[in-house]
Structure formats: C-alpha cells, structure tokens
Amino acid sequence: MSLTEKKEKEYRKTVLNGAKEIFNANLVEFGEGNVSIRVKKQEEMFITPTQNDYSTLKLNEIVHIYFDGTQLSKGRPASSEYRLHTSVYRARPKAKCIIHTHSVYACMLAAVKQKIPVILEEMIFFLGGEIEIADYTPAGTHEIGEVALKAMGDKNGVLLANHGVLVCGKNMKSAVKNAKLVEKLSQIYWGAAQIGKVQSVAPEYWQKWLDLYKVMNSTVSQKKKSKSKKLK
Numbered sequence: 001m002s003l004t005e006k007k008e009k010e011y012r013k014t015v016l017n018g019a020k021e022i023f024n025a026n027l028v029e030f031g032e033g034n035v036s037i038r039v040k041k042q043e044e045m046f047i048t049p050t051q052n053d054y055s056t057l058k059l060n061e062i063v064h065i066y067f068d069g070t071q072l073s074k075g076r077p078a079s080s081e082y083r084l085h086t087s088v089y090r091a092r093p094k095a096k097c098i099i100h101t102h103s104v105y106a107c108m109l110a111a112v113k114q115k116i117p118v119i120l121e122e123m124i125f126f127l128g129g130e131i132e133i134a135d136y137t138p139a140g141t142h143e144i145g146e147v148a149l150k151a152m153g154d155k156n157g158v159l160l161a162n163h164g165v166l167v168c169g170k171n172m173k174s175a176v177k178n179a180k181l182v183e184k185l186s187q188i189y190w191g192a193a194q195i196g197k198v199q200s201v202a203p204e205y206w207q208k209w210l211d212l213y214k215v216m217n218s219t220v221s222q223k224k225k226s227k228s229k230k231l232k
C-alpha cells in the first residue's frame, strides 16, 4: 500500500526535525549518526541520507527504504547504518523512532567499554536502567544490529563499543530525549569519576521507576517482557 503524499511528508518532517534537534544539541556532526521513523504496519522506514549534512538537510533528502535497504525514493542513498535500525524495528514493534549518534562523552565511555550505571533515577524511567556496552562490530555490517540489540536488553538505549550510541523511542520526542539523556549521563558519569568514586542508585530503589518505564516509555512488547521475566 503506497503512502499518501500527506503522510509521506509527515514522516519526512518528523525525521528532519529529529535530525535538526540532535545536530543543534551537538550530538552529531557532518556525516555522523542517523535518524529514522518506521512506516506504520509496513517493513519500511524513512531515514537520514548517507554523508548527511545536518546543517542543510532538507525534507526531500530523507530516504524512504524497505527494511532490507532497498530504496523506495529517488535521490540520495540511505545511511549505510540502516541495518542498526532494521534490527531494532524488527525485534521491537513498539519502537517507532531510532537515533544513532557519535556524541562525545558517550563515545569516551564506549572507547573504554565503560557502561553507565544507574547514577540518576530518571535513567530508569526513560531508558529502563543502566546502559550497557555492545561488543565492537564494524559499522555498516548486519551483525552490528544484532549485537546492539542483545546488549540493549529491555532498555531503550545502548553504547556501541568504539563507535557511539543507539537509542529508540515510542515517538521522535522520546528518541531525541533518550539520545540527549545518554550524552548527559555520560558527561555526569565522567565528571563524577573525576571527583571521586561514582555511586549508583541501589537496585532496591529501582522498581517504582521500572514500573513507570514499562508503562510509559518501554519499546519492548508485553509478550517479550513476560518472556524475559520468566528467564530470570
């Protein structure tokens, strides 16, 4: 089923706005990272183009592709990292938008393979808990998505070793929030580590926030959540 012109414009606009937001927040520079939105009930997405210049990015440069990378729109090719997005969309029907950045402090932690422990309660509410590190996998490969997804667990974000950040959300507002939050948490973690021993919030205080996360922000489907509970 082809999209109406109005709907297509809406998807393009959402991706464009998300891309401008992460650029204005200094989470990406020219040619880094990518932003996407899934097309409702289809194995398709709209994603930022390869060699993306965020400062001049326009609606018609956003690329419409099938999850397998086949291009549906004319013009610019999609970001080569679309596979990261495809893996998450396939595994998580509730993930509507995905953002990948190379934000500086998060990359510093990713370079020493340091996960972000629960240093603020809000990271449980928005992201689902501590942010793990996915093993290093070369950018642009199919494996990178699978490895990221595994490390992400039930959360909405993960650090990619020696590479960057991957976050998802129920909508673009939530994905942008998560991308900004991972960078903020990385900065706080780094700064705190300069002053003393970083202390995390004890797990016995997590539950209230985890319950809220599951209702408000989690992109993991109910079925999968009960399955992962059983495994524990």
Ligand SMILES: [Zn+2]
Pocket: 032, 033, 081, 100, 101, 102, 139, 163, 164
């Ligand atoms: Zn990247």
